Amino acid sequence: MSTVLQEERSAVRQTETMRALVFRGPNQIGIERVPIPKPGVGEAVIRITLTTICGTDVHILKGEYKVQPGLVIGHEPVGVIHELGEGVTGYRVGDRVLVGAITPCGQCIDCLSGHWSQCGGPIGGWRFGNTINGAQADYLLVPHAQANLAKIPDELSDEQVVLLADIASTGISAAESADLRIGDTAAVFAQGPIGLCATAGARLKGASLIIGVESDPVRAAMAKRMGADVVLNFNECDVVAEIRRLTGGRGVDVAIEALGTQATFENALRVLKAGGTLSSLGVYSGKLAIPVEPFAAGLGDHKIVTTLCPGGKERMRRLLELVLHKKLDLTPLLTHRFKLEKITDAYKLFAEHRDGVMKVAIEP
Ligand SMILES: [Zn+2]
Ligand SMILES: [Zn+2]
Numbered sequence: 001m002s003t004v005l006q007e008e009r010s011a012v013r014q015t016e017t018m019r020a021l022v023f024r025g026p027n028q029i030g031i032e033r034v035p036i037p038k039p040g041v042g043e044a045v046i047r048i049t050l051t052t053i054c055g056t057d058v059h060i061l062k063g064e065y066k067v068q069p070g071l072v073i074g075h076e077p078v079g080v081i082h083e084l085g086e087g088v089t090g091y092r093v094g095d096r097v098l099v100g101a102i103t104p105c106g107q108c109i110d111c112l113s114g115h116w117s118q119c120g121g122p123i124g125g126w127r128f129g130n131t132i133n134g135a136q137a138d139y140l141l142v143p144h145a146q147a148n149l150a151k152i153p154d155e156l157s158d159e160q161v162v163l164l165a166d167i168a169s170t171g172i173s174a175a176e177s178a179d180l181r182i183g184d185t186a187a188v189f190a191q192g193p194i195g196l197c198a199t200a201g202a203r204l205k206g207a208s209l210i211i212g213v214e215s216d217p218v219r220a221a222m223a224k225r226m227g228a229d230v231v232l233n234f235n236e237c238d239v240v241a242e243i244r245r246l247t248g249g250r251g252v253d254v255a256i257e258a259l260g261t262q263a264t265f266e267n268a269l270r271v272l273k274a275g276g277t278l279s280s281l282g283v284y285s286g287k288l289a290i291p292v293e294p295f296a297a298g299l300g301d302h303k304i305v306t307t308l309c310p311g312g313k314e315r316m317r318r319l320l321e322l323v324l325h326k327k328l329d330l331t332p333l334l335t336h337r338f339k340l341e342k343i344t345d346a347y348k349l350f351a352e353h354r355d356g357v358m359k360v361a362i363e364p
Helices: 003-014 055-061 158-164 167-177 193-205 217-226 239-246 262-270 313-324 340-351
Strands: 017-025 028-035 044-052 078-084 096-098 139-142 185-189 209-213 230-232 252-257 272-280 303-306 334-339 359-363
Touching (some): 017 340, 028 340, 044 158, 055 340, 096 158, 158 167, 158 334, 167 193, 167 272, 185 262, 193 209, 193 217, 193 252, 209 239, 217 230, 252 262, 334 340, 340 359
Parallel strands (some): 185 209, 209 230, 252 272, 272 303, 334 359
């Protein structure tokens, strides 16, 4: 191809635009036309075929979690490789891929220490819709593509895998970070999408008794479907006393906090046996206080662990295998479906918890 032709072509390409959900300030989001990204060295661009909205996106929309105005938000991408940058090997344009919400570089000190989510520093692995443009768009630029493109087995649909990018990876990690052993008892505080996946994770890890805590009847029913043996409504009973009773007075081996409030954190501590592990997934604001009595004045051998969504293509591959071999089915959580064009309606429904919504599928 002649240089002139090449230049003409790239000039045309530069004007190519796509639809994207752009954050302009608190409660100001909308679909805008923005340029389709071009991959640089080590990067890829994927055409999004399915994505979803996360509770974190709602925090961004409300201005509770700060991002730069002008940013495209969303961090749960399933798509098809549209263009590969230089240096990305083993992939072809057209490959179907899942990309985790967290995109580690795989090369920095934090990554090489096994803390992929903390790539380059605290929370550094979370880039999409946080520090770089995100997935609620027609196309998405994937940084560190070699470490982050997970090929989707042909047998699996987009719907079966989209929730692996974030909530499943995060939720399941609670039991993993707690080193939950076969036969352990577990309590999971809050059964929103992440709590439901935490419940599924406790079941996958082999918990003997899983106690969910949730007041919403739709979510309580879903908790049973995902693996909870008992679901306690905190409006109807003394949850701490009831969990103590259900565990023969001992308390649970693992208490998972999946909401991010002082009350749930504290109750998770109160139901823990001596030597037990509090595994925290919630995002807290303000101050978090530890009451000394259930903490045995600091002498109870308790562990408190936290986890940000594990990402990277190897994490995604393992989760894909779980779905492929029918150990994990997240499709019941995809309760509603919207076109990208109507995504602000989807945000409304999701933020207001209307119509029994769990997660919304967003398609182009
Ligand atoms: Zn998220
Ligand atoms: Zn890194």
